Amino acid sequence: MKALTWHGKHDVRIDNVPDPGIVNPRDAIIKVTSTAICGSDLHLYDHFIPTMQSGDILGHEFMGEVVEVGPKSTLQKGQRVVVPFTISCGSCYHCNKHQYSACPNGLPADNQDIARAAYGHEMSGLFGYSHMTGGYAGGQAEYVRVPFSDVGPIVIPDGVDDDKVLFLSDILPTGWQAAEYAEIEPGDTVAVWGCGPVGLFAVQSAFLMGAERVIAIDHFPRRLELARQFGAEVINFEESKVYEALMEMTGGIGPDAVIDSVGLEAHGLFVDNVIDELKVRTFTGTDRIHAIRQAIIACRKGGRVSMPAVYGGFVDKFPLGAFMEKGLTLKTGQTHVQHYMPALLNAIMEDKIDTTFLISHRMPLDEAPKGYKMFHDHQNETTKIVLKPGMTAAAA
Template sequence: MKALCWQGVNRLSVEQVPDPGILNAQDAVVKVRLSTTCGSDLHLLGGYIPAMRAGDVIGHEFIGEIVEVGPEVRRHKVGDRVVVCSFVGCGRCWYCSHDLWSLCDNGNPNPEIARMLLGYEPGGVYGYSHAMGGFRGSHAEYIRVPYVDYGAFSVPDGVDDQSALFASDAAPTGWMGAHLGGVGRGDVVAVWGCGAVGQMAARAAMLLGAERVIAIDRYPERLAMTERHIGAETIDYSSTDVGAELRERTGGRGPDVCVEAVGMEADSLGPQQIYDQVKQQLWLETDRPVAVREAIHACRKGGSVFILGVFAGTVDKFPLGAMMNKGLTVRSAQQHGQRYIPMLLDRMAKGQLATSHLATHSMPLDEAPRGYDLFKNKLDGCVRAVFRP
């Protein structure tokens, strides 16, 4: 079959790879209908995620059709149209039973690699390095789905493929940030980043009752999309002081909840960008935490900060003093998608959550390297590139 393979830093190619098959009794093989890029994939391209090998198939957000099931699969059958959570959860360990799916004890078959890097192993992720399980990714014609009864969800008839695609990762990740960040009725919420996850976090905050939602970015097309499709206020950080602007809009107090949806390659203007860029390139820190710093400084006293962006290792100049002295609650997680996906599909079916606008560029899988170039460099207004195997 055809698949998009990582060949080294900033090098991708479409190659022929072996077809997947059933390895365990709870597996399924899914024929991929659509897959999409994700901002966290850019960390793979940049060489910031360890344990990648030339020829690894990447991609972790997808929708498809089940074409084969293992003998112990009970909830799905051949022919089901399903969206699959990007994290692999067994459904039975302590973490899965407590809705902490991305921390599954059994979802990562290479625990020793992640344990060495992080202290404990998280769950597995499709197409996201051997430290996260070594699973083949979704930018392919077919994919093996372990624990399919827990990780795949049937798509309602009224939800089209392009909309349902974003229930795989972007929508549940964004919803988790707003939900576990503690958004409640009447809150003012600030979201750093107007990519797909940031937009979904902003929409989730609105649906959870926030009085005002303010999204922060610098790309005009993303700011305009967030205003038009999500209905949030926006701030262009390249033209104003974000902290001062947020205080002005909140009567001097600051947002109740701040959601960081940017991650380890955050950009900014001014000396801190140069500082972080140099330290990252010299491996004196692995991640650029600009947006996290800004969120912690901007949040009101006693407020909540949720870190949604993917981070790989260590950061410098973390504002621990501000966090402690302001009495902030700071949380983070990789997405616990199985907790949210059924609810999100139901909201899509009811017209409460729109996602199809995120797919700004659609193309055959053969053109995936070009799609990633558009996505990485934010060319032609690209928010997400979607591939059709």
């Protein structure tokens, strides 16, 4: 089969690789009909995430048709399913608490030591996202093996277009969890750093949860305009000083809750960000954390900090004093996708949540390397790329 494989920084290729097969009784094989390039995939593209190996198959946002099942799978051949990016067993201590992204059984034993060495504990497995998270083949391919298929995938009703439901795999639940972690109360003002896919879904979710005002922060005009379409006020950080603008907009109090949807590759010619960039380039640091620093400084006293954004390693210049003195709370983590999928699918079916607005490009799987470069280099025009195995370039 054809699959998109990683071979190093900014080097992804379409290769012919062996077809997947059933390994465990709870497995299923999915014929991929749609798969998307995620902002988190760009961290792999930029080689910020360790333990990648040449030839790894990428992709953790995908859906498709069930073509083969193990004897203990609850899926049936011919069903259309969306697959969560987290690989979770459904019955361990954490899964029983609906903390699916903390499931240790999603990681093969050989990979658990890598995660423990980095973070103290193992996390769930993730599709197509390094050997620290299991080394699983991802979904930017014609076929993919899905472990624990009786727990993860959600069956999609007939007649529902892929584009409406594909993002249940990751970014819609991630944006929703980000807003939920912000503990939004009626009348709140919420500030969201980053108007990429997760940030835009966090904006939409915050309004649905009762926020009175949402302030979106970015520097790409098209992405800011998409935030405006949901009713957000916007700050372009290349045109305004973010802290000063937020203080003016909130009467000097600050936002009630802040959401960091930027993560370890923050943009901008800020002093702290330039220093972080130098450390990354000289291998003395790993993450550029300007967004979370700024969010903590701007948040009101007694406010809440939600951090859905991906960070990878140790950081310095973290404003711990401000965090403590202001009495803030922080919630973060990979998304417990399986927990949110049923309710969000219902919301989509009832037209309460729109996802299709985000898609800027549809491309054949064969053009995935071109898509990665576009998403990396042209983020104003490229908000989301959906790859279609089997699509021809003429049909794109």
